[in-house]
Amino acid sequence: MSHKRLLLGDEAIAQGALDAGLSGVYAYPGTPSTEITEYIQAQPLTKERGIHSRWCTNEKTAMEAALGMSYMGKRALVCMKHVGLNVCADPFVNAGMTGVNGGVIVLVADDPSMHSSQDEQDSRFYGKFAMIPTFEPSSQQEAYDMMAAAFEYSECQQLPVLMRVTTRMAHSRSVVECADSPRQQNALNYNAEAKNWVLLPANARKRNDIVTAQQIQLEQDASTSPYNIYKAPQKPASGNHPLGILASGIGYNYVMESLAALKADQQQLPILKISQYPLPKKMVRRLMDECQQVLIVEEGQPFIEDMVRGVAELPNIHGKLDATLPRTGELTPDSVLKGLRCCLSKTSEYAEASDNTEASKSSDHVVARPPALCQGCGHRDVYAALNEVLKEFDNPRVFGDIGCYTLGFLPPFRAIHSCVDMGASITMAKGAADAGQWPAVAVIGDSTFTHSGMTGLLDAINENADITVIISDNLTTGMTGGQDSAGTNKFEAICRGLGLSDEHLKVVVPLPKNMPEITRLIRDELNYHGTSVIIPRRECMQTLQRHLKQKKAK
Secondary structure: OOEEEEEEEHHHHHHHHHHHHOEEEEEEEOOOOHHHHHHHHHHHHHHOOOOEEOOOOHHHHHHHHHHHHHHHHOEEEEEEEEEEHOOOOOHHHHHHOOOOOOOOEEEEEEEOOOOOOOOOOOOOHHHHHHHEEEEEOHHHHHHHHHHHHEEEEHHHHHOOOEEEEHHHHHOOOEEEEEEEEOOOOOOOOOOHHHHHHHOOHHHHHHHHHHHHHHHHHHHHHHHOOOOOOEOOOOOOOOEEEEEEEEEEEEEHHHHHHHHHHHHHHEEEEOOOOEEEOOOOOHHHHHHHHEEEEEEEEEOOOOHHHHHOOOOOEEEEOEOOOOOOOOOOOOOOOOHHHHHHHHHOOOOOOOOOOOOOOOOOOOOOOOOOOOOOOOOOOOHHHHHHHHHHHHOOOOOEEOOOOOHHHHHOOOOOOOOOOEEOOHHHHHHHHHHHHHHHHHHHHEEEEEHHHHHHHHHHHHHHHOOOOEEEEEEEEEEHHHHHHHHHOOOOOOHHHHHHHHOOHHEEEEOOOOOOHHHHHHHHHHHOOOOOOEEEEEEOOOOHHHHHHHHHHHHHOO
């Protein structure tokens, strides 16, 4: 039996994991993946079955904890955004070498067009690099169904599975048919062999041979996967089809929508849909053999196109590398339709019949509304005080980090000079100080500090680097919606534990009325030639309002 529900792609993934016998989800919040863990946290089944669902300090700890659960035979889901995969790359890649006991799915949400990210990284490259199977759903229903299939496949092949979605898949809704009865969790088992999990060189070499040999089977499985489908109409009397389409993930949806907009005689084209990797080469060869031209439609980087082209500039292969489709940003039905028309105009059969007009572009009549720090936000008072003090110095440099406070780069503050990756503010400030820069200031948020800033502060303290670190504590992970922050109420203890003296550890409340005190503290610590930490602490306005509403409701 089954029932239907209207779900976001993220919610379909979460429900699919629960229905597949999940025992734990491990994640650090990052758009567009955050809703997966939040959905699991809110489900009655999670509490009923004791499913782990607390946030982790960062993606590396999440991956390692999931491997620990897998070692004991249970099924675990790891969730992150694409740049989070960089953070957990060490355990992720080595998980391919250890293999798994209980099934492990590493769910990575890529962010083409960089709606809330630093880059357009395509996580499929990581799956190929780690030599593990990769799944890429093309719809919410497929995302739900794939969770059970991926857990089964993970346990069958004893490898982790990478599942890659993109922003539109994660944040769009569709009706999903869900199972009525969730699968039971795996029982504890002790089948994990230490020789596989202890990556001493002698063991790792053996595992490397095994995993490398598995690649043939993984590709064969991809060729017969129900998620990889070759749809071929009858060949025309003239010989090969004028055009074939290879589409992956959500790109397949855009293709189907675009085909519906073409003339009837242009709609019957061979389509190879790819949603499970390694790339099934036999299916790709068939498409190329049966078609005069091939258009490759994939969201993200030209991952498939690179493999299909190899080192040759094949004139009959079209996609992102020859600018038939845009190389950067998200694909859209309009951009795919334009690419299809471009390819059809190059084939003799459709040269005259093809409508070469560009897909209509909607006029943008909406005035741009750049993001800004909330009115009343404590970060505003921190930047106002910092800017006031820095006027007294020549060539100050402020190294920022990932979080709401990154908006301090924009007017009216224009307060930071860098933002590279999670935790980089402290280490970059230290490097600048090592080069002779003074003053060098690092601004980092509370959640980002525990994510990956603590080790940088330890480096600074060990060398007594001439930097001032501002840990702007709003008591939550504000940028992604107010999730719990791992270090709340522990930051002074953490700094002391890392070796910072009480003399240069200051806590203030960032309010306009406290501006004289804040500016004095910043000035004093900038003039101290060593490592100091200032912690401005005030609750995020968004979570404060939520807490006040909850209190009033009670």
